[in-house]
Amino acid sequence: MPGPILRSLLAPWWAAQLLTGAKSFLDNPLIGSDRLNRRGLHAGRVKLAHAMAARRRAGLGRALDPADRAAFDRDGFVLKPDFLPPDAFARLRDQLFGWAGPAREMVQGDTITRRYAVDPELLGAVPAMRLFARDPRWQAIARYVASFDVEPLLYVQSILSHRRDAPPDPQTALHADTFHPTMKAWLFLEDVGPEDGPLTYVAGSHRLSPGRLAWERRRSLQVGEAADFLSARGSFRIGAEGLAELGLPPATAFAVPANTLVVADTFGFHARAASVRPTTRIELFAYSRRNPFLPLAGLDPWSLPGIAERRIPLLWLTHDIYRRWIGQPWAKVGRKRPGDE
Numbered sequence: 001m002p003g004p005i006l007r008s009l010l011a012p013w014w015a016a017q018l019l020t021g022a023k024s025f026l027d028n029p030l031i032g033s034d035r036l037n038r039r040g041l042h043a044g045r046v047k048l049a050h051a052m053a054a055r056r057r058a059g060l061g062r063a064l065d066p067a068d069r070a071a072f073d074r075d076g077f078v079l080k081p082d083f084l085p086p087d088a089f090a091r092l093r094d095q096l097f098g099w100a101g102p103a104r105e106m107v108q109g110d111t112i113t114r115r116y117a118v119d120p121e122l123l124g125a126v127p128a129m130r131l132f133a134r135d136p137r138w139q140a141i142a143r144y145v146a147s148f149d150v151e152p153l154l155y156v157q158s159i160l161s162h163r164r165d166a167p168p169d170p171q172t173a174l175h176a177d178t179f180h181p182t183m184k185a186w187l188f189l190e191d192v193g194p195e196d197g198p199l200t201y202v203a204g205s206h207r208l209s210p211g212r213l214a215w216e217r218r219r220s221l222q223v224g225e226a227a228d229f230l231s232a233r234g235s236f237r238i239g240a241e242g243l244a245e246l247g248l249p250p251a252t253a254f255a256v257p258a259n260t261l262v263v264a265d266t267f268g269f270h271a272r273a274a275s276v277r278p279t280t281r282i283e284l285f286a287y288s289r290r291n292p293f294l295p296l297a298g299l300d301p302w303s304l305p306g307i308a309e310r311r312i313p314l315l316w317l318t319h320d321i322y323r324r325w326i327g328q329p330w331a332k333v334g335r336k337r338p339g340d341e
């Protein structure tokens with residue numbers, strides 16, 4: 001924690017962060033304040049963010065297939081098997097798997113995650129990617145679940161499990177990503193078997209029920225003292241007893257065939273199931289997150305064509321340049337194919 005002079009300089013910044021997606025109980029002493037959270041600061045942010053998301057979603061729901069909308073409102077995710085026409089999917093997979101692009105990798109526990117930006121270079125080498133990126137069904141579902149009319153950040157991602165001698169991957173614990181509705185999506189490029197570390201999701205856990213709100217409030221008073229670093233950074237973990245207490249079912253595992261699209265609100269509890277052996281899962285991965293307190297769904301200059309597909313390289317470059325201050329978990333690893341070791 002900084003000294004008294006720095007603290008007084010930072011105070012207005014910390015206060016301003018309360019009206020953003022800032023979520024770490026460790027980095028912002030107001031968010032982490034027991035005194036304020038007993039008076040309802042965390043619970044209040046959760047409630048307001050959900051109310052704003054519901055308002056924004058109301059305007060975005062018309063573009064959606066009503067069945068997808070009903071599924072999302074009930075479960076917190078939309079699952080679409082056979083998403084792309086078979087020939088389009090085959091072309092996308094063949095072009096992508098044959099391409100060695102500039103990869104970045106991050107290690108978490110024993111698992112390596114490799115990512116490629118879907119940027120102008122990738123779109124040039126893998127033109128079939130546009131068949132997915134521009135699909136109006138994808139566009140509509142992603143925007144509704146995100147609660148924002150913004151172009152999601154799109155990556156190619158390979159997850160290589162059991163590659164390091166280290167404690168298990170922390171993503172295998174059930175958690176909410178943050179305190180407000182937010183979107184993540186996966187188009188699986190290969191079959192995912194039950195043993196391959198599939199994504200899991202607790203159906204219905206995206207809803208802010210009175211029980212969940214009370215749980216959020218309670219957790220906000222405990223995360224500071226627990227040794228659970230990721231919860232304290234604002235991604236609350238939950239165990240089986242917690243789910244039962246909230247009346248939620250056990251997690252559903254998405255052991256699904258290739259060409260299945262899953263779009264989920266990751267305020268809902270989710271995890272990566274532990275894989276029993278070394279596996280490689282290759283997928284398109286997308287996410288969308290904006291300030292959860294914005295009243296309007298649209299007006300995002302970063303979503304404009306020509307800019308949208310340059311956001312990820314720009315983001316990575318910013319972290320490369322300022323790594324001393326903001327960190328850069330994604331290391332350049334040269335050119336690799338998505339399926340390479």
Ligand SMILES: [Fe+2]
Nearest residue numbers: 176177266270
């Ligand atoms: Fe997560």
